[in-house]
Amino acid sequence: MTTSTPTQTATTQTATATEATTAEATAQTATAAQTATAAQTATAARQTTGRVNFAKAAPKAFKALISLDAAAREGLDPALVELVQIRSSQLNHCAYCLHMHTTDAHEAGESKERIALVGVWEEAGEAGFYTEKEQAALALTEAVTLLPGGVPDEVYERAARHFEERELAQLIALIFTINSWNRIAVTTRKVPGRN
Numbered sequence: 001m002t003t004s005t006p007t008q009t010a011t012t013q014t015a016t017a018t019e020a021t022t023a024e025a026t027a028q029t030a031t032a033a034q035t036a037t038a039a040q041t042a043t044a045a046r047q048t049t050g051r052v053n054f055a056k057a058a059p060k061a062f063k064a065l066i067s068l069d070a071a072a073r074e075g076l077d078p079a080l081v082e083l084v085q086i087r088s089s090q091l092n093h094c095a096y097c098l099h100m101h102t103t104d105a106h107e108a109g110e111s112k113e114r115i116a117l118v119g120v121w122e123e124a125g126e127a128g129f130y131t132e133k134e135q136a137a138l139a140l141t142e143a144v145t146l147l148p149g150g151v152p153d154e155v156y157e158r159a160a161r162h163f164e165e166r167e168l169a170q171l172i173a174l175i176f177t178i179n180s181w182n183r184i185a186v187t188t189r190k191v192p193g194r195n
Helices: 006-049 057-071 078-091 095-107 112-126 132-146 152-163 165-187
Strands: none
Touching: 006 165, 078 095, 078 112, 078 132, 078 165, 095 112, 095 165, 112 132, 132 152, 132 165, 152 165
């Protein structure tokens, strides 16, 4: 029969404690590494696709905005809708929406010239690229988007001369809807050409 001395027992207990501490430290390191890897993956995903996926994170708000967008377009000329959305997106520096709406306008048959010149619509309007009604809508788009101390009476009255009351209300709704989309895309850093 073998008996262990107090020194041997203490040594065995110390070795066992050391192994347990090492195993625990290894597990903590592995967990920390996994957490860091997960955080890096999430950060990389945000950098690639934007900050937050608004549609997934706020589905009710997203669906409500889609419904508002559809309602705002009712009764408006589709070509005018795209011109307004392009101009607002330019003013808000929203590359994502600008890419989307210039593509949509082109696919809907809008001319390259009118798409390219919408940023200088006043000068291009004098050359006959835009109707008086389109120019009034674009002036209102700029005023509502930039809100330079409010919407000037002359800008509002110009639009009111070309749009009946219901149509004018639809246009205003369209303008603030595209501004909302612009602000979501800019805030979440949506990448042009990607969903």
